[in-house]
Amino acid sequence: MDTDDTMIPKKEVLHATGISYGQLYRWKRLGLIPEAWFVRRSTFTGQETFFPRDKILKRIEDILRLKDDHPLEELVRLLAPEAVPAAVGHPDPLALPPIGKEGKGLLWKEGEHTFPELVALACGAEAVRRGALPAEGRLVVELVRALPDALRAPTGLAVVLAEKGIEREGIAFRAPVAVLAREPLALDGECRVKVKLDLERVVEEVQLALGGGERG
């Protein structure tokens, strides 16, 4: 049997929270409980679905706390913006702490930004805060912007800004490279990692910043 206590079987989730099967499946359909959290594993009686324990319990607690005051579609925007990227936005990215003033040199447009765009900016801004040059920050933004689907299942994904040293005919220079990769990461010996961001953390920080008012 599984002794991994970071995971919780489905039946225990229902017992611990008191929700019904109807609710669990409805919330899954809406994207309130991300697909990626449903992990099928073999047990000695057959296949069983497990969830990451802390995440699922926290999410259900949030849903139960907020569901009487907000329609479910609104909850998706608050709790799981990655499920409805087009429906969540913010007109002033620099006002969000995960982006902040470091995001100023990274903006490519004005006005409304979608959730994936905000996450891309937050990645770039965080890279700048950790010592990346503005041009390198923009490289990170471009990379994440081009891959909005990665935000739906960001667990284990790292956004890496590296430098590769190149020497040709006596001229040595360093070229920046931005990579979205799954941990553990392997780069060749000529590369030096300048900044490494946990994409899941950034996604959570942006979610928190967006939903801050409502969550209190």
Place this chain on the structure above:
Amino acid sequence: MAERNIAISGAGRIEGGRYGTVKIAGSGKVAGDLEAEEFRSSGSAKVEGDLKAGRFESAGSFRCEGSAEIGEGEAAGSFRVKGLVRTQELKLAGSAAAQGIRGGYLRATGSLAVAENVEVERFWMTGVFGIGGLLSADRVEVELEGPSRAREIGGEKISVRASPRGLGSFFIFALRLVFDKEPVQKLVVDTVEGDEVELEATEARLVRGGKVKVGLGCRIGRVEYSESLEVAPGAKVEEEVKG
């Protein structure tokens, strides 16, 4: 601004793009992605990309090589979508296949083959189906007319009934021709989970629910229930657990 309308009668091919109404009578092909307020076809239609249609009607054969987003639609005959179908309301009669279906209301009569998940608010099926992944809906209502299967079924209310025989349904007729015997009305599924579950002619490893009724022709490995369990005489439940 109103988008332009287009009609094919006879045989024809149009470029993808945005249209008001697309009407096909005869045989029509659409090259590339198509977005239309209304899509109507009788005969044979093929979209060689993604389809987005507010209103959809097809009689005869419809094929889509990409994914289909349908506001409200009806298809009679053959309906095949290679990718995912998203819909608010879709009625399918005849033979239907897709990679996955998501949305509001799905009514299917005949046969339905889905490689991955069907996740809708309401699922009402009469006929035979094969679903490779999860079938989930607030309300799942199935009238079985032949051998069917799904990996998992989950929702609020789940009801599976064996349809009364001898109604002369086309599918029973076809199955008779192919197998030269009465089709077996049986659903094979690994797990069924619902707050209210009523089953007939179902073979499952595990059934979990609040109120569970196990009816005629069922063979269930284990039932876990929280409120009540009824097992019809002749139905087989190997293990019952309350809690």
